[in-house]
Amino acid sequence: MTGPAPDATAAAPAPQEPPGGRRAAVVWSIGVAVYFVAVTFRTSLGVAGLEATDRFHVNASALSAFSLLQLLVYAGMQIPVGLMVDRLGTKRVLTLGAVLFTAGQLGFALAPSYGTALAARALLGCGDAMTFISVLRLGTRWFPARRGPLMAQLAGLVGMAGNLVSTLVLAPVLHGLGWTAAFAGSAGAGLLVLVPLVLFLRDHPEGSEPPPPARPAAGGGAGGGFVRRQIRDSWREPGTRLGLWVHFTTQFPAMVFLLLWGMPFLVEAQGLPRTTAAGLLTLVVASHMGFGLVYGQIIGRRQSARLPLALGTVGTTAALWAAVLAFPGEQAPMWLLVTLCVVLGSCGPASMIGFDFARPANPAERQGTASGITNMGGFLASMTTLLTVGVLLDATGGDYRIAFSSVFAVELLGVAQILRLRGRTLARERERESCPPPRRPAPSPAPVRTLPGRAAAE
Template identity: 70%
Template sequence: MSATDTGRHPLRLPGDPPGGPRAGVVWGIGVLVYFIAVVHRSSLGVAGIDAADRFHIGASALSSFSILQVLVYAGMQIPVGLLVDRFGTKRVLSVGVVLLTAGQLGFALCHSYGLALAARAVLGCGDAMTFISVLRLGSRWFPARRGPLIAQGAALFGMAGNLVSTLLLARLLHSAGWARTFTGTALGGALVLVLILLFMKDAPEGHRAPPAQPMAPAAVRRQLAAAWREPGTRLGMWVHFTTQFSGMVFLLLWGMPFLVESEGLSRADAGTLLTVVVASNMVLGMVFGQVISRHHGARTPLTLGVIGATAAVWAVVLPWPGHAPMWLLVVLCVVLGACGPASMIGFDFARPANPPERLGTVSGIVNMGGFTASMVTLLAIGVLLDATGDDYRLSFCTVFVVQLLGLAQILRLRGKAARRERETITVSRVETVHTVEAGAA
């Protein structure tokens, strides 16, 4: 049993942020930035077929858009974590919004494949700066016990960005055209930049942020090594790796082509099913957040349950003779909706094992997991589609290979992480009691 299988939580530490309405406003601005980032990120998921026509490319080249974007995102996670720990949320988010807007605007206006790839790379760089910053912002404005709800809440609003893409952008592409649709989404970045500059603050008054971490190479190596030594950090990364990618790949690029070209659905019906993924994600995100906030011991069962359910539903859909029935595709989409909330559990494994001054770095390591898995799967599916003459069923078997790798690492690390978390929580409680006693004296 882990340290938190009893459902109890560490005592609230002295100086813990109080939360409150102001915290909600500041954190809400950060979440709005993440919402815009997800709109930009997922816009290609509903425009994949249009992009193939616009740039005259095949499946492998089409997958390169998402692969490059995810490659940049994953590669930026640790540097961004270090930057957030060093410079704070406001500065990093401001730069991220500028890059997001520039990348989306460039993608809207260019006509060549090479320039479009460059635009998605810039967008991926800006996108990489958002979620870690929002997690850090939540940890500075809300009590630690609210961590799981804050993380799941941020993910929920991010999925609302996916909802905008699946419901709105798909229609705008056919009514307003490529350039106007993507330019319109880019303008959202300018609005949130103004809000950041005017109203965002890294921490509430009277609650100092952790000391800025030095960026000298030796200090960075020590920061990374200390974070990586914690089994909870590594477990969190592999949980994120194993749970997130299946739903991400489906929404980011290959869901629409799979449903239309392999399952014979209309684009309207396929768009509706993508909306089911998003809606399931949003509902289950709040359920998972509430459950984990009350019972941290539910983390491992939820993680393994989602991995098992995802593998099981793909194992039924892919070999189905002919087109899978609509009810089965709905079940697939509901289960894929659980992938995002399950991936957030990775942060809940990593957070208790590390001090506040390493939170950005640790979040970067964890967040890198799922996007690395997504990048590998996006590439593998694209290559296999070209090699097999668009055999989606065989190509999507890549999911099982990636899941098996991640599951093996989770099972290997969970015991070490549980023992280390017990030690950390015991030390925190002793220090809290000593602090309270000293204050009373």
């Protein structure tokens, strides 16, 4: 006689948390190396803005279009990339991203015209968009959840190190060897990181495969049903929306400064030598790295610190920009510019707090999509401000005080949305803590076929 059939509704054992460890650190480091190169390429225009103006014979608005298009592609790709990561896995998406941003950097080096250069930056932005969400996904797959805030901050820190390379390495090479040699030579770094990526990166530890995406209802297209469901369920979570607005409000002041307008502002409006201006841009990056370690440790220990840190960063940034722009006379004193650059360094770590709201609000199978929605925020704000600054500079004959005042309007919008969503998000988090989601039921066993007259398999 056969025993009773297994209960098809029995709960599966709770999924084991990733252990972390040395192998996790190696795999994560490969992904972060790809992100490092992507940020180096992304920010390379920040030290070449004046050279680009001369090379392509463009004004401030046309110059801002380089970064604007790149960020437009980046922001527009965030949700598709999140869906790709959830559906295809990290390794495939990172590999495609590395190929695209390397081709974009090489195309920018060889571009004979403004239009060709724009197309190259768009290609670069497309590849760049595939890196950070993939790295966040690696962190959640290979490390315990309690390490999530720190791993996200460390990823951002390594990305800022790529910005540092642009300032300290690419800028001197650009001035010494010229445009084509500098940008074409740097493209070799993209080929370099592709080798360990293809050979050694794995999406997750053995035995911790993610659950397959749920199948759409009958009659719906597989792809369309998956996309709609992922976006809808992620957006319904107030934590995802709050994460987007935190990222929107905190990231863009430093992004605009480092990506394009910092060097022209310091040289043309503040009258600083290029070497001194480059040093201040480096200070922003170094400050980012320091704040990243501090913010990651604080939030890892006290989740209640997330909103105070984010809003405090926004308020301090606005106060310093107001002090610099309103300072009597043509130029602000060096101590004030140094303070501004130190405070701008906190913007990147503060933007990572957005993921600390989106991450616990979504299950593992939606992490890529939710991260993509969150990551759109800062880049939408950066695009808006980059374009506004360029238009205002052209309209006012180069008045940086009026142009940079647009920062305050964007920050005000973001703060209003954060305050609107914070209560709902925190209430939802308390609800999840008091009523954890049920474990997934074990799959029903396949029916056992028996031959006539034979007993079922034991």
